[in-house]
Amino acid sequence: MSHEKGEIPLPSYEESLSGRPPASGQQIIDQLTNVRARHVREIIDGVVYPRVEEQAIYGIANTTIALIPSDAVAEKPISEFDFGDAKGDGNLELVGFPSDDVVQQVRLKGPLNKTQFWRQPGVVEEFRRTLQGKLATAPFAPVPQHNGPTSPGPASIPEAPTGSKGRGFLRKRQESSARTPSSQDVERAAEAAAAEHPASGLHARVALEEICFRTVSDFGLYETISRPAVVVRIVAGL
Numbered sequence: 001m002s003h004e005k006g007e008i009p010l011p012s013y014e015e016s017l018s019g020r021p022p023a024s025g026q027q028i029i030d031q032l033t034n035v036r037a038r039h040v041r042e043i044i045d046g047v048v049y050p051r052v053e054e055q056a057i058y059g060i061a062n063t064t065i066a067l068i069p070s071d072a073v074a075e076k077p078i079s080e081f082d083f084g085d086a087k088g089d090g091n092l093e094l095v096g097f098p099s100d101d102v103v104q105q106v107r108l109k110g111p112l113n114k115t116q117f118w119r120q121p122g123v124v125e126e127f128r129r130t131l132q133g134k135l136a137t138a139p140f141a142p143v144p145q146h147n148g149p150t151s152p153g154p155a156s157i158p159e160a161p162t163g164s165k166g167r168g169f170l171r172k173r174q175e176s177s178a179r180t181p182s183s184q185d186v187e188r189a190a191e192a193a194a195a196e197h198p199a200s201g202l203h204a205r206v207a208l209e210e211i212c213f214r215t216v217s218d219f220g221l222y223e224t225i226s227r228p229a230v231v232v233r234i235v236a237g238l
Helices: 015-018 025-057 124-138 163-179 183-194
Strands: 063-067 093-094 103-107 202-216 222-236
Touching: 025 063, 025 124, 025 163, 025 222, 093 103
Parallel strands: 063 103
Antiparallel strands: 063 222, 093 202, 202 222
16 A cells, blocks of 8 residues: 555554553563462362362371472373383372372473472462462361360459559559550461461471382383472371
8 A cells, every 4th residue: 555755654463562561560570470379279279179178088187199290291192012101091100208108190281380380489388378278268177176165254353452552453454454465466366377277177288399200111111200299298187
């Protein structure tokens, strides 16, 4: 299309996109925070929590899950010439865990589940805090039983003695009450304690560990490899 002299042509779609102002640093940080929180919640709700709930249904108190990043172990196409475990269900034989510790393997998929994501500072700790908060509201969690009375009776308040001694006693009571922490401070301390030791009795431990797998090579030989994995341990304090 020809343009008259002095007429400025309209920019193309690609040029209009490239002309947008770049996102600010705070916008990038907000996006990173939202994506990380949403992805952690999806893994907990869709992968970890259902397995913990299933263990509780069968009366098993502890649950150990190994979340294997998507790029930790390459999946090989299975052919009729493969040997041994290569024809299995895709799970690899774990080495190094106690014999009585049943570890559930979950091979994560997608670009968000690469090792680089899980190695970032704070990701594993955020995963643990979010999982602990989820477990704190678990409907199948044991409720602590108290042997003592549910609510103490009203405490009797001694009568203040008369005279100068009585005034000194009241003054001491007022000074003591002034030094007593406010109810807001007590509530904050209780919330912090509940986050670390929830009333449900379910405690989560999450760590990025190097775990060993035993695999079968294309020639039918056993090989031991070491790869990073997010190991989740749920312990029910009954």
